[in-house]
Amino acid sequence: MSAKLIKGAEVAKQIREELAAEVKSIKEKYGVEPGLVTILVGENPASQSYVRAKQKAAHELGFYSVQDNQPADISEDNLLALIDKYNKDPKIDGILVQLPLPKHINENKVLYAIDPGKDVDAFHPFNVGKLMIGQPDYLPCTPAGIQELLIRSGTETSGAEVVVVGRSNIVGKPIAVMMMQKGKGANATVTVCHTRTKDVQFHTKRADILIVAAGVTEYVKGDWIKPGAVVIDVGVNEVGQTADGKRILKGDVAFDEAKEVASAITPVPGGVGPMTITMLMKNTVRACKVHHKIKD
Numbered sequence: 001m002s003a004k005l006i007k008g009a010e011v012a013k014q015i016r017e018e019l020a021a022e023v024k025s026i027k028e029k030y031g032v033e034p035g036l037v038t039i040l041v042g043e044n045p046a047s048q049s050y051v052r053a054k055q056k057a058a059h060e061l062g063f064y065s066v067q068d069n070q071p072a073d074i075s076e077d078n079l080l081a082l083i084d085k086y087n088k089d090p091k092i093d094g095i096l097v098q099l100p101l102p103k104h105i106n107e108n109k110v111l112y113a114i115d116p117g118k119d120v121d122a123f124h125p126f127n128v129g130k131l132m133i134g135q136p137d138y139l140p141c142t143p144a145g146i147q148e149l150l151i152r153s154g155t156e157t158s159g160a161e162v163v164v165v166g167r168s169n170i171v172g173k174p175i176a177v178m179m180m181q182k183g184k185g186a187n188a189t190v191t192v193c194h195t196r197t198k199d200v201q202f203h204t205k206r207a208d209i210l211i212v213a214a215g216v217t218e219y220v221k222g223d224w225i226k227p228g229a230v231v232i233d234v235g236v237n238e239v240g241q242t243a244d245g246k247r248i249l250k251g252d253v254a255f256d257e258a259k260e261v262a263s264a265i266t267p268v269p270g271g272v273g274p275m276t277i278t279m280l281m282k283n284t285v286r287a288c289k290v291h292h293k294i295k296d
Ligand SMILES: Nc1nc(=O)c2c([nH]1)NC[C@@H]1CN(c3ccc(C(=O)N[C@@H](CCC(=O)O)C(=O)O)cc3)C=[N+]21
Pocket: 049, 050, 053, 096, 097, 098, 099, 100, 121, 141, 236, 247, 249, 268, 269, 270, 271, 272, 273, 274, 275, 276, 277
């Protein structure tokens, strides 16, 4: 058996086309365009490449977009002042501070400084809290992308056994919360595994939908997966570079084994990653509509 591929890159392209049409109509009717600033501190090559991809997507959708690069030794106070500037900038609807930040900067302090209404990553405790009680204004981008892939691939989530491997604030925790809520692409029974889980395989083998965000290259093997399960691989592990300097990526799931067992699986690259960026764009369009009181 060979699993159906859930092609995130293709779904992402389709959603971006929908968004581009929406941006165009907002511009025509209201004379405004969604504004996104991506703030990059330092010169981490992976971060540079992600931010470049976000800027490219923003340009293609017709956003007003600003790339703000800051030196690695910027002080915390100056970074906070910069965020305050964008909080007050009426052309900016969404603020993204690329993580990780240098060690001398308190990441939480920076994330808490972003106006929750411009927090298109949905990392501010206000937005995390609203998600928890099932009243989100913005969904965190990677979990939103995962849920969208489940919906658009026709995966039944209601009553499904969902097992999440990983408990990060960015992926594991929020996707677990989202899958247990009432509503479309949710209503699941959720188990969360992490580094202290006694028997991870016991849990993964029970999953109808297995979501892996462990941060360990090819952590989940083929025989950890229930035959017919849907597997979502959130891992983006750089395992080397090609001769011409392109990053070689592998997921957190041993893909070649897993595809023989699962009924459907996301590839890496081309799976969850492109969806993450697309959901950032979707949140920015939403922010723009809220800021300009535009109803659907
Ligand atoms: N404030 C903040 N928000 C983020 O959303 C955020 C962040 N910081 N820091 C880093 C992580 C990582 N992340 C990815 C986004 C897209 C791909 C993606 O598009 N990956 C492509 C491949 C890209 C490549 O080839 O390098 C794919 O999987 O097909 C991956 C990873 C967002 N993050």
